[in-house]
Amino acid sequence: DTEVTQTPKHLVMGMTNKKSLKCEQHMGHRAMYWYKQKAKKPPELMFVYSYEKLSINESVPSRFSPECPNSSLLNLHLHALQPEDSALYLCASSQDWLPGLPPLHFGNGTRLTVT
Amino acid sequence: AQSVTQLDSQVPVFEEAPVELRCNYSSSVSVYLFWYVQYPNQGLQLLLKYLSGSTLVKGINGFEAEFNKSQTSFHLRKPSVHISDTAEYFCAVSDPASGGSYIPTFGRGTSLIVHP
Numbered sequence: 540d541t542e543v544t545q546t547p548k549h550l551v552m553g554m555t556n557k558k559s560l561k562c563e564q565h566m567g568h569r570a571m572y573w574y575k576q577k578a579k580k581p582p583e584l585m586f587v588y589s590y591e592k593l594s595i596n597e598s599v600p601s602r603f604s605p606e607c608p609n610s611s612l613l614n615l616h617l618h619a620l621q622p623e624d625s626a627l628y629l630c631a632s633s634q635d636w637l638p639g640l641p642p643l644h645f646g647n648g649t650r651l652t653v654t
Numbered sequence: 655a656q657s658v659t660q661l662d663s664q665v666p667v668f669e670e671a672p673v674e675l676r677c678n679y680s681s682s683v684s685v686y687l688f689w690y691v692q693y694p695n696q697g698l699q700l701l702l703k704y705l706s707g708s709t710l711v712k713g714i715n716g717f718e719a720e721f722n723k724s725q726t727s728f729h730l731r732k733p734s735v736h737i738s739d740t741a742e743y744f745c746a747v748s749d750p751a752s753g754g755s756y757i758p759t760f761g762r763g764t765s766l767i768v769h770p
Contacts, residue, residue: 543697581744582698582758595757629697639686639750641758645697 542566543646545630551652554620560649562613562630570636570645572612573605574629576648580630588613589636620653627651656680658747667757668769669737675764677719677731677745687728688746688758689719698744704728715739740768 543564554559562571573580587595588607600626602624604616613630628649631642657680664737667673679685686705690698709721719730742765747751748758 579763581763583758597757631697639748639758641688641748643700645699647695647697648709 543630543632543644545628545646545649547649548647549650549652551654552617552620553654554621554622557562557616557618560615560618560630560645560651562615563611564632564644565611566632566644567610568632568634569610570633570642571607572631572633572642573613574631574645576627576629578626587636594636613615617651620650620651622653625651625653656685656747656749656753656759657750658719658745658759658761660743660745660764662749662764663762664765664767666767666769667735670734672733673731673735673739673766675745675766676753677728677742677747677761679726679728679745684750685749686750686758687719689713689717689728689730690744690746690760691715692744692763701730701743735766735768737768737770739766741766 564631572587573585574583575585584597585599586605591607603618606614630646632644633642659678661676688703691701692697692698701717701755702711704711704721714717717732719728721728742763744757745761
C-alpha cells in the first residue's frame with residue numbers, strides 16, 4: 540500500500556471541462572511533486588512544492604495549475620486541456636526538497652484521458 | 655546536463671535465473687544514482703540509491719547495484735528473479751554539483767519480463 544494517496548484513480552474529461560487531481564500524504568513530508576508520465580516513457584517532473592511554496596515549475600503550460608493548501612495536500616487544477624495531455628499523473632513526496640534528490644514516495648497515479 | 659542510458663528496452667528471463675539491467679550515465683565529477691521499479695498500474699517505488707560511500711548498494715526485494723565510476727555505470731542485478739519481479743525499471747541520475755541542473759534525469763526504462 541502506498542502512503543501517498545491520489546484521487547481519482549481514473550478521470551475522463553472534455554477539452555472544455557475544469558477538473559482537479561488530489562494528492563494526500565500524512566508522513567510529515569515537506570516536499571511534494573507532480574509528475575506526468577506518458578505510456579512507455581519515464582516520468583517527467585512538472586512542479587515541486589517545498590514547505591507549501593512552489594519551488595520548481597518545469598515550464599508547464601498554464602492550463603495546469605498546482606495548489607498546496609497545506610503540508611499534507613497537493614492539488615492539480617486542470618482547465619482547457621488537450622488530448623495530448625492524456626497521461627498518468629503521479630504525485631510524490633519526500634521529507635525535504637534537496638537538490639539532486641528525487642522523491643522517495645510515489646502515489647499510484649491518476650490516469651487522465653482528455654477527449 | 656546529465657544524461658542516462660538504459661540500453662535494453664526489454665529483458666526477458668526465466669524464473670529463478672539471474673538478471674542484470676544496464677544503466678550508463680554521462681560522465682561527471684559527482685553523481686547521485688537511483689533505481690526505481692514500477693509495477694503495472696502503480697507509481698514508482700525506490701529500489702536503491704547511491705549517494706556516496708560503498709560502491710555496492712543493496713536495496714529492497716533482493717536487488718543490488720554497483721557504482722562503477724570508470725565505466726560510468728550503475729547496473730542493477732538480482733541473483734534469482736521471481737514472476738513478481740515483472741515490471742518496468744527506471745534508472746535515474748543527478749549531478750548535485752551542477753548548479754541549476756540538479757533535477758534528476760530518468761532513463762527511458764527497461765521492461766523486465768519473467769517467464770515461468
